[in-house]
Amino acid sequence: MSRHFLIIGGGIVGASLAYELSQSGQRVTVLEQHAVAAGASSKSFAWLNANYPDTPEYFALRLAALAHYRALAKAHDLSAFLRFGGSIWWEDEGEAFDAHAALLARHNYRSEVIDAAAFARLAPAIKNPPAKSLYAPEEAGVFLAGLTRWLIAQASANGAVVQTGIAVDAIERRGDRVTGVRTALETLSADHVIVAAGVLTGDMLAGLGFQLPMSNNAGLLLRSAPLPPLLDHVMMTPDVHFRQDPDGSLMMGEIFSGAFEAGCDIDALRSSVLDRVKARLTSPAPLAIAQTMIGTRPMPSDGMPAIGPVPGVKGVSVAVMHSAATLGPMIGHILAQELLSGEQAPLLDAFRPNRFSAQTPSAGEPAP
Known part of the structure; x- marks a missing residue:
């Protein structure tokens, strides 16, 4: 009933x-x-991942969530929203990078350390690829x-x-x-x-x-005007995060999980984030901000x-x-x-x- x-x-x-x-x-x-x-x-920056195995239960939950997305995309045409290109991560360097890579390996999370040449083959639009980064092919971005x-x-x-x-x-x-x-x-x-x-x-x-x-915590994100296809992957760099949605727009952020300070200079932060992306991305068209988003994320x-x-x-x-x-x-x-x-x-x-x-x-x- x-x-x-x-x-x-x-x-x-x-x-x-x-x-x-x-x-x-x-x-x-x-x-x-x-x-x-x-x-x-x-x-939301909307990076679909299980890249941080905080606890075994939470890691299992996120792994199952990624699998559910793939099942949903198999049952329906979600190409207007989902991009299963994986992520390339080099937020940390040196010992911190090695520790994170080892942590994911211990959890049998599908990821691999790649060198600059492999990076350039995966993401030729990125300037000066790092000597070492972590490629997780089963992650994704979504136009949430x-x-x-x-x-x-x-x-x-x-x-x-x-x-x-x-x-x-x-x-x-x-x-x-x-x-x-x-x-x-x-x-x-x-x-x-x-x-x-x-x-x-x-x-x-x-x-x-x-x-x-x-x-609950606040964060700032930027969306660009649509660009030609440049990126298949979510880019997690030491100073900025960005990815491209299927419509061609870039999602960009320095802070998307909670360190945003109320009262900060929004214009200065927006310009700083944009400059950091420009320093890393080769684009055939000008990179212009179409939308500035300040949102509050719910969190127990x-x-x-x-x-x-x-x-x-x-x-x-x-x-x-x-x-x-x-x-x-x-x-x-x-x-x-x-x-x-x-x-x-x-x-x-x-x-x-x-x-x-x-x-x-x-x-x-x-x-x-």
């Missing part, structure tokens, strides 16, 4: 959930207070806002109702069970509510009496995803994470399966929100 799932949030996580649940014939409503992909999903909108369009075609410009004022409950949500216009009932509200997730859950500590305080049932109340789940670009589509798939089957996936055991019930703080730097 079909159930009504109400999803708060129209970013990549909410869109993935809407897609998966609607594929299963469920009644789905998505409420997004702005536009689809208006938050972090349009302001485009993919998010595609998922929402697929969900809508499956019958999902998507309402934008609608803010959720409160999650409604009766006793120990959530019954729906309240907006400025109406109260909507649902069999199950899923909070995928990005940076607002902590505030949403606080109204239910559950404190999910968040360490320990740096790890929070996915699954909200402690202390029935009928509500949460899905919030940093690096939702990598994880979002797979999390949507697995969480939808859990909600439909009632069986919890072991892959998510380490990432349940009930780990915060004791409110034990944990500091950790998540992978980009």
Whole structure:
């Protein structure tokens, strides 16, 4: 029997959930207070990777997420969004570089150290290739806002109702069970509510009496005007990161996972990032900035995803994470399966929100 799932949030996580649940014939409503992909999903560097094996559980999660992307791309033509060209990484040098390469090798992560000649063959548009870099062929870049909108369009075609410009004022409950949500216009009932509200997730859950500590952080990214095809790979250099989307535009950033300082000189930082890319990239056309993006990334305080049932109340789940670009589509798939089957996936055991019930703080730097 079909159930009504109400999803708060129209970013990549909410869109993935809407897609998966609607594929299963469920009644789905998505409420997004702005536009689809208006938050972090349009302001993400969107490097799909498992390059930082922080913990065995998190590494396994990211590996599975990469595999899910490949399965999704095999089932659908996502060439307008996805570029599976791999990455070339040389953020660190010397002993730090060697240590990172050895770490990935110990985890059997598909990567190889390449010399300058091999680099030049892979990426001839890059000036002065380093003597040593790390090539990870199974990584990718994604035009995340485009993919998010595609998922929402697929969900809508499956019958999902998507309402934008609608803010959720409160999650409604009766006793120990959530019954729906309240907006400025109406109260909507649902069999199950899923909070995928990005940076607002902590505030949403606080109204239910559950404190999910968040360490949201800001970052700056630039998008160029479209250029001729130059890059197949995500470039992770010591002083700037950049990649090319299928439409020809470059995504560029110095800071995309959280060290951005409020009040800094945006114009100076933008010029600095652009100059660094120009110093590394040979382009037949002028490199011009088309868009400057300052976004806030949602992140639980320990740096790890929070996915699954909200402690202390029935009928509500949460899905919030940093690096939702990598994880979002797979999390949507697995969480939808859990909600439909009632069986919890072991892959998510380490990432349940009930780990915060004791409110034990944990500091950790998540992978980009």
